[in-house]
Amino acid sequence: MATDLTTPAPSRLDVAPIQRRTVRLLFLTQIIGGIxxxxxxxxxxxLAARVAGTALAGVAQSAGVVGAALLAVPVTRIMAARGRRPGLVTAYLVGAVGGVLVVVSTVLHLVPLLFLGMLLFGGGTAANLQARYTAVDLAEPARRGRQLSLVVWATTIGAVAAPNFAALADATTRGWGLPALAGPFAFSAAAFVLAAVVLAVLLRPDPLLTARRLAAAESPADPGAAPGSSARRRAGMVAAWRTVRDRPAARLGIAAVAVGHLVMVAVMSMTPVRLGESHSDADVLRVVGIVLSLHIAGMYALSPLVGWLTDRLGRRPVILGGVALLLAACAVAGTAGHHTPLLSVGLALLGLGWSGTMVAGSTLLSESVPTADRPGVQGLSDLVMGLAGAGAAAASGFVMRAVGYPTLTLLAAIAVVPLVALALRPAPVGAADELGRPADEVPDEEE
Structure with a gap:
């Protein structure tokens, strides 16, 4: 930390190679963490359905989402105080511990330990999500959407193949005496540890601390921009909410991220169970792997294009495009019945809609608040997103058991309506969301 804080203030020319190196490194660790x-x-x-029953399968999935949401708070506090590197490393290591606990809980058939393990496993998700913000700490304003989306896209390489690796991991670890479906979590834990080590060694200088030094050099009159300033204390959720409350563009950014994630989690989390209704135990893992690979490809594969459109067309149009895709996904998946190819199309559209709301919403949020407030506001965004997704995941198992998968997709579609209304509200005059300027350069908006 001392090295990051005591080096001379960088110039814009100094920052360019640091940014390129940071994005390349994040690209690598997103592949590893995505797996x-x-x-x-x-x-x-x-796994949860076998250990705890179908009704609790959604609760187990939601535990991982809740873990990612809750861990966003301490992780962003660490980032605000010490930089991105310690926060990302901590999140990945917590996720690795969670993976180990899931394996142990399956061996011992302990449902509470399974839920605890899934909760901590969310650390891996928290790290992956915060990496997208790390990519824009030093990015030029006009390229923020593309830089963020490039890191999101990197997850594709590992994530598309990962569900199919699950079958290989399961077969391999059964030979070691582990129960069915437990072994993949051991592989996940190893991947998280590897990502943590790579970041701990190579993410230097820290991009957030470098951005603060640059902001302090360019705006010496702004005490919040300086390292060691009150910026560290702005990571609290109450302060973050006050910052967001006063900025309509920031509110739309958080809403887009949270609602898109809620719809995606609600439909996606119960799709493996839906597939299990029409496929044998011998085939279901392979079929789930194929369907989820297409879903994850939709989430990440086209994110560079989504980022380019975000910079080119503006944040609001891309958010609305993502909403349209989410509605189409719910319609296709909900009417697919047990027709697996059609269900696969629905899941691919679901992922693409999520990409639109995630990339455009995250970019809009980051540029709508001052530099000193960003870690706390970004943590608030991931907290709200995670809790929204957790509620959807927890309810999805009960909804599916009570009224079925088609009704679940209908309810998910209805949840999108408030976001449509918010996105269609006229942008305040002088707002930063379509201009790509930092909030530091834009006057506070008044409604």
């Missing part, structure tokens, strides 16, 4: 996260997602509901 770990997606293996857990692909088998989590099936």
């Amino acid at each position: 770990g996260v997606t293996i857990g997602i692909s088998v989590g509901a099936l």
Whole structure:
């Protein structure tokens, strides 16, 4: 930390190579972390259904989402005080501990330990989510959408293949004496540890601390921009909410991220169980792997294009495009019946809609608040997003058991309506959301 804080203030020319190196490193660790996260997602509901029953399968999935949401608070506090590197490393290591606990809980058939393990496993998701903000700490304003989306896209390489690796991991670890579906979580834990080590060694200088030094050099009259200033104290959720409350663009950014994630989690988390109704135990893991691979491809594969559109067309149009895709996904998946190819199309559209709301919403949020407030506001965004997704995941198991998968998709579609209303509200005059300027350069908006 001392090295990051005591080096001379950088110039814009100094920052460019640091940014390129940071994005390349995040690209690598997103691949590694994406493998770990997606293996857990692909088998989590099936494992929980076997250990705790179908009704609690959604609760187990929601535990991972809740874990990611709750961990966003301490992780962003660490980032605000010490930089991105310690926060990301901590999140990945907590996720690794969670993966180990899931394996132990399956061996001992302990349902409470399974839920605790899934809760901590969310650390891997928290790290993956915060990495997207790390990518824009030093990005030029006009390229923020593309830089953020490039890091999101990196997850594709590991995540698309990960569900299929789950079958290999399961077969391999059964030979070691582990129960069915437990072994993939051991592989996930190893991936998280590897990502943590790579970041701990190579993410230097820290991009957030460098951005603060740059902001302090360019705006010496702003005490909040300086390292060691009150910026560290702005990571609290109450302060973050006050910052967001006063900025309509920031509110829309958080709403887009949270609602898009809620709809995606609600439909996706119960899709493996839906597939299990029409496929044998011998085939279901392979089929789930294929369907989720297409879903994850929709989430990440086109994110560079989504980022380019975000910079080119503006944040609001891309958010509305994401909403349209989410509605189409719910319609297709809800009417697919047990027709697996059609269900796969619905899940791919679901992922693409999520990409639109996530990339455009995250970019809009980051540029709508001052530099000193960003870690706390970004943590608030991930907290709200995670809790929204957790509620959807927890309810999805009960909804599916009571009224079925088609009704679940209908309810998910209805949840999108408030976001449509918010996004269609006229943007305040002088707002930063379509201009790509930092909030530091834009006057506070008044409604």
